[in-house]
């Protein structure tokens with residue numbers, strides 16, 4: 001029997017319209033904790049990675065009558081939009097790999113779904129269009145999505161079926177890839193026509209995650225629908241709210257086996273339920289930076305986590321704004337215990353490269369990549385550690401088991417410990433502080449540039465979590481942003497928005 005040849009690929013970038021750091025061709029080429037670029041057969045043997053491609057390979061590898069044909073796996077850390085040279089790199093690599101692949105029977109492709117370029121709103125849809133130009137419109141294409149996708153009409157029209165992550169923080173990349181591969185094999189063997197029910201909800205805010213609360217219940221329901229007759233896969237995409245694009249909003253997708261009525265009914269049911277609880281899904285109000293420190297001091301026990309979610313690297317912010325650090329330094333004498341903070345700053349590291357442990361250094365830190373929301377902060381501190389290299393990826397943010405932090409130093413300013421790293425680091429990693437000889441769970445305050453991820457690595461020990469309202473490219477306070485292109489009215493910017 002002839003084998004089914006299935007092309008597999010992945011593009012992973014989340015584009016924050018308010019970030020000042022662009023994604024260039026070099027960003028995609030360079031190895032990072034989101035992977036760099038791998039093409040062809042090495043994709044099949046990347047044992048230190050686990051993402052949707054792993055899931056595709058798992059399912060296709062177990063099927064004696066199917067063959068995974070590796071195209072490309074490319075990604076870079078979330079940041080600002082992709083530059084024209086970045087688009088050219090992605091498109092050229094995709095076309096070249098499709099030519100090399102030869103005849104295919106289907107394609108499984110993983111897309112973030114909220115990738116845009118400086119001049120292309122929907123870069124994921126654009127790349128699907130490139131695939132269609134190369135393979136035509138009859139070849140089945142199944143898409144695995146990050147649930148923060150901003151799903152567009154073009155993405156729906158150019159794919160046969162889509163299925164999105166069901167966890168936030170994302171822990172089901174592999175499972176989502178497996179599901180997409182099974183859907184594709186099923187389409188190829190049964191020949192059933194998938195039908196997509198699609199609803200866009202006028203909602204624009206950071207979702208509260210799926211570990212607890214109302215969104216957990218909704219996602220459990222979505223999972224339970226997998227067993228219903230006629231259902232291929234249902235998804236809720238709470239969107240990436242920092243993409244200033246015309247099709248912004250939360251999306252419901254209900255994909256059925258040739259059953260239009262069922263797809264429409266399930267899409268309606270899910271959309272109406274999510275809309276009805278929209279107020280419950282809003283984040284708790286943010287706290288001014290000085291008030292955040294006062295509240296942390298008042299908490300009995302340690303550690304207290306202060307989050308600066310506006311500068312979360314995982315959402316495309318640079319991670320080097322200085323507002324919260326400035327406040328922690330200013331109020332340090334009110335805090336009984338250590339205060340830990342981290343900034344990526346290759347420039348500062350280079351300037352104090354000759355310093356050794358025990359030396360006092362004067363250096364301006366931070367706000368080198370972020371040029372919009374804060375200023376470099378002059379700091380005088382004593383070097384307590386000079387190190388570098390790898391740390392474990394404690395939270396499994398991104399795909400790699402280990403993360404390269406480059407060179408790193410720890411500066412002590414009285415009871416403040418500021419860790420500077422050459423590289424940007426994905427996720428709040430306790431291992432980063434341990435690398436410089438600090439135990440973060442014993443500190444009084446740990447300041448993390450995190451929205452939800454801290455729950456994975458600090459949630460079990462934090463005595464309290466205080467969300468600070470700092471300026472930044474992904475503030476949860478949506479009124480801080482000057483949206484020009486999202487459709488209005490939209491909730492909660494327009495409290496009376498209707499669905």
Ligand SMILES: [Zn+2]
Pocket residue numbers: 146147148170
């Ligand atoms: Zn996401």
